[in-house]
Amino acid sequence: MAGLFPPRLVLGVRMANIESSLLNIGYLETLSYQDTPLQRLDPRVKLLTTLAFIIAVVSFGKYEITGLIPFVIYPVALIAVGNLPPAYLARKILLAAPFAFFIGIFNPLLDRAIMVHLGPVAISGGWVSFASIMLRFCLTVSAALILIASTGLNAVCLALDKLGAPRIFVMQLLFVYRYIFVLTDEALRLVRARALRSFQGRGMGLKVFSYMIGQLLLRTLDRARRIHQAMLSRGFAGRIHLLRPLRLRLPDVIFLLGWSLLFVLLRGYNIPHLLGSWAGGWIR
């Protein structure tokens, strides 16, 4: 929705950011073109496993930390097998952090009852639940990013289609994704042209802005008409045919069942507690 940004970001800095973040979308997708065991898996299997992972993670109680830690294995293993760049993914996670952070940071302020003693340090329930929120945030967001980086949007759409999502919605996703790159290029050209002609913030107001958006909208509508005609002349009859046969093979089944079983086990047994008490006993 409409956002508010500090003024300095309006010009160059923000533009550079936008361009690099768009390049990043393309980059996320290109990661899925690699040929590793992860990328070769059936997209349906990856989509379902991602959902199972997210549901398992968010089903923990609000003060859970140790129980969540073993779940780190899922992103770590996928990043390793899929040859995905961890630093890049971490940067993307950080960019998305503010909302969860700002809502979560109220917990330490509101819930001050001491919950855990670590030697001399006493930790309040609020900090524990805040840490839990940030941990969940990192886990769920990384799972979603890994899904795209390992599968690509077209294959995710194919999976959605095969799993019964409404066709028109799947077509929407494909179209939006296809034209994001075209139209943002156009928008960035407009922004650059305005910035070059603007001195001391003149012309940056609502009036010029609305003309620019209006122009962009008119051009978009024109483009949509041309696209539609082009599609009709190529035999478009109301649906996009996604030609890529999907077949479940043994590795797909093992991936889905194996991870789901692991999530159930990790949900039921607190591995760090077991390990910790075992190690504690051993040290003594």
Next chain:
Amino acid sequence: MHMADALISPAVGGTMWAATAGLTIYSAKKLKEDLDEHKVPLMGVLGAFIFAAQMINFTIPGTGSSGHLGGGMILAILLGPYAAFLVMASVLTIQALFFADGGLLALGCNIFNLGFFPCFLAYPLIYKKIVGTKPSQGRILAGAMASAIIALQLGAFGVVLETLFSGISELPFTTFILLMLPIHLAIGIVEGLVTAAVVSFVWKAHPEILTMAPTAPAARAHSHKPLLLGLALFALLAGGMLSWFASTHPDGLEWSIKGVSGKEELEASKAGVHGAMAWMQEKLAFLPDYDFKKPEEEQGAKSAGEQGEKKEESWPGVSAGKSLSGVLGAAMTLLLVGVIGLGLRRFYTPNKG
């Protein structure tokens, strides 16, 4: 504002997913009925337009900050509610997947907050009523402002309710509302201005575009259906909120509950949404949670911030030895995960075949 997976419980996420899936299927069906094929690529390209338009900023006079277009209302005005809802859903899905805005479980909440309210409530009930069939500069401005502001307020209210029902955040209802609504009032005013400016530009340049949105009698005949659906959902949310409120603030609403049902407040809360949620949580949890606070203790925690010591007694927490072993175990687990990761990477490194 996007909800995040980290802040919601599976019950809330699942409910909102179900609601959103229902709305998506319903919209897809409605659209198929009067499918004007021309609309399919138009919808897709307009979704991409929303992304592109968000790249363009403007300075807000007097404040020195800048704003950009949100999009829900413009889509509804250009495409009508059903198509606009589907476009909004696809835009939010792509944002969730590529920008990690929100998350996959929270996607249902986000589509509902940012798609349902502008498309199915604000557009038909406010914008259309004000602008009618004969748009004018003033009417477009008034309609866009009112509908954008109300849609955003409802969306923010949705965020608050979803967060509260999930019980992950400690923010009490009133504080959260007081935090969210004014911020979204400001955002809504900006959104309304932008929507009005763009719509009136299009209206002056190509007035026929604004009549693309379905004004056909068929669409109008059905238009009370989403309204009823919306009211039912809203009633459900409001009812749920009320019973939640009753269960966490027994002294506040006790009299009204008593007056209405003649029952004690505690019973009402057990039978209401809270009980259902607890039941769902029990069903969803594979093993009972040893460190999940009971609702009564949560009440105590909320009503008394400074009574820390009393609470410490009532909820002894993990003993020092146990939590130390937890930290030790966590470190060992992470180490193990790291080793497994490195091993996998070494084993699967490509270009070495």
